[in-house]
Amino acid sequence: MFATKVTAKVVQDNSGVTTEIPVILTDQGVLGPVTDYVLSLHLNGTSLSTITNHIQSIRLLIEFMDANEGMFHDPEELFAGFVRRLYSGTIGEDGLDPSGLYWIPASTGTINRHIGNLTNFTNWLSDKGLAKPLNTLRTATRHEERIQYAAWFRRNQNDFLGHIKDTSVNTTVKRARSIKGRTPLAKTNDDAIAFPTGKFEDFYMKGLGGAKDPRVALRDKLIVLLMHAAGLRRSEALLLWVTDVFEDPSDPDRAIVRIYNEIEGKAPEGWKSRKGIKTRKAYLQEKYSRIPRQEMQNTQHLGWKSKTLDDKDGYLEAYFFPQEFARVFMSLWRQYLVFRASVECHHPYAFVSFDSRYLGNPYTYNSFNQNYAAGLRRIGLEPNKSVGLDPHGHRHNYGRRLTDAGVDPLIRKKCLHHASLESQVPYTMPSSAKVSEALSQATQQLHLQSDKSTNQRSFDWKELAQHGFEDLDPDGYFTGKNPRLGKGKS
Incomplete structure (x- = not known):
């Protein structure tokens, strides 16, 4: 069977x-x-x-x-x-x-x-x-x-x-x-493990930038920027079409990036089918004989998790923070388009494979994960989700930065494309590192208060160790009134 x-x-x-x-x-x-x-x-x-x-x-x-x-x-x-x-x-x-x-x-x-x-x-x-x-x-x-x-x-x-x-x-x-089934252990959502801020520059410049093929380096830098600087999910970043990056009217050197839902999103450049349908799903079918990647079952599948959209046309907008990242993205985008235009592609996706075996094919989730891990290893790091060394850690880093900067919760909700304010709990609760730091500071404060006290007797470990340790140290090597090994010899 x-x-x-x-x-x-x-x-x-x-x-x-x-x-x-x-x-x-x-x-x-x-x-x-x-x-x-x-x-x-x-x-x-x-x-x-x-x-x-x-x-x-x-x-x-x-x-x-x-x-x-x-x-x-x-x-x-x-x-x-x-x-x-x-x-x-x-x-x-x-x-x-x-x-x-x-x-x-x-x-x-x-x-x-x-x-x-x-x-x-x-x-x-x-x-x-x-x-x-x-x-x-x-x-x-x-x-x-x-x-x-x-x-x-x-x-x-x-x-x-x-x-x-x-x-x-x-x-x-x-x-x-x-x-x-059995009641599961209560798990808190108090620590969104973020990519370590102190390691991002090295990873971005030397890790991703260290790829032998400059086309690969540019492509992966752009994707990571969408995750780290704009908080997009990995699958959302990979869904970007070449038609969906625009110059900001107020500053042409800043990028406006939109990620469209491929089923309900509006087709680019005012396109409509012979029957008047304007969706991207119809556009893909009629122009490229493709189905949305959301509906694919093979390695080209990309999920769509967001339940909220930024516009009736069916897209998520990338909100860069700090906004200087929008200029960085536009600069790299202009360079990348030269490479993208030199490759024959029968699809609208911005990010493509430069592997000779799959040249021009849409860039896949698995391929990006492999290149991401290679970038970490170039700077001596190993992929590790538990410490934030993982693609999703960049979205968490973005959420943490918004919180630490005091951005209004409603604005954060919009930036992260969350359906509810409750979704922000992982970013607003203190991380484990911050809890440890706060306790360390409190301990120091406690010691300072103790030093100022003239009436409180100092804690004496030597006196404490004189009694009650016979079962643990029967030979009196370290405890008792006269520990045999209690004093070092000069």
């Missing part, structure tokens, strides 16, 4: 259009209900990452059902076992796993996500009338029958993965309309 995710082009009608989506392929073929579900998610604009997460959850349930065929007499036991093995993994203390699954324990957050995904999927099956009751689990021989039965059971019992009697699970689940 196998169940794997593959990318398929689905034909839904007699037009020449296919829909490229991930599906589940098993030894019994493509799972039709799952494909239909993914198509519905795709139609509703669900992101590729979310669809992929749903696929993974469904695949895990199918694999567990198949690996435990005949082991469970009722769905309560099956679903309880499924959740239990997500928590514990399936590998025994001897390192063996007779089921062949070889799952390692998943985090609480991951398990809750799987439960939520499966709840959504089985609800959808039930709503569409695709859920089928079966007499027992043992009669379900095909994967499709099993997942249809799971949907039927949830709808009729009104509790997917519910009614779990097992004591090992009862203590870790909460019952509502559907099972909820």
Whole structure:
């Protein structure tokens, strides 16, 4: 048995259009209900990452059902076992796993996500009338029958993965309309790890600037400027079109940069299709026979996370801070366009590959990550998200700079293209470094106050060590009234 995710082009009608989506392929073929579900998610604009997460959850349930065929007499036991093995993994203390699954324990957050995904999927099956009751689990021989039965059971019992009697699970689940996994540890959003400000100049000038190919250096500098100086996400910066950088009317040496949503954004230069459609999606299709990168399934895929736009034309504007960066960007942009114009490209994207194997192709997420890491290594650093040495750390640096400069929260919200003020919490809370610094200063202040006090007796470590350490230092080497090694000899 196998169940794997593959990318398929689905034909839904007699037009020449296919829909490229991930599906589940098993030894019994493509799972039709799952494909239909993914198509519905795709139609509703669900992101590729979310669809992929749903696929993974469904695949895990199918694999567990198949690996435990005949082991469970009722769905309560099956679903309880499924959740239990997500928590514990399936590998025994001897390192063996007779089921062949070889799952390692998943985090609480991951398990809750799987439960939520499966709840959504089985609800959808039930709503569409695709859920089928079966007499027992043992009669379900095909994967499709099993997942249809799971949907039927949830709808009729009104509790997917519910009614779990097992004591090992009862203590870790909460019952509502559907099972909820263990309560995850509370995680604070108090520290947006920013790229270290003190290392940026070296990274920018020597790291990125140290690339052998000047075209590569210019391209990557421009992308990092959009992230570090304007707070754009990596995927947003890579979506820039050559038509979307303008001279500021008040200062031609400053750039105005706009990142358009490729589905709803307005096409450039007043373009409209033969039927009067003005969207970028129509523009890409009619002029380049391309689909938006947001809808692609291959390495050229780029996500779109922002839920807010700066204009009805469907774009995000890059707000450079400090504003001098807008001049730096325009200077580099003018140089870069010379290189970009010398490469044949059948697409509108500004940033392209200069690798001879892919010359002129749109620059990909993975390629940028590799070049970014190479830039760090040129100055003796290794990529490390936990200390901000990561592309997203530049956006955090931008947010921190806005906060430290006292920029109004509403302006920060606009600059970061946040949907709500709450999204700024990671940038407004003190970082771990600032907490340590504040405590150090407070400690020094405490010492100063102690020194000024004439009545308070000084803390005497020698006196403290005379008693109470017999169990730790029975031979009296360091403690007691006369420690044997307590005094150094000159």
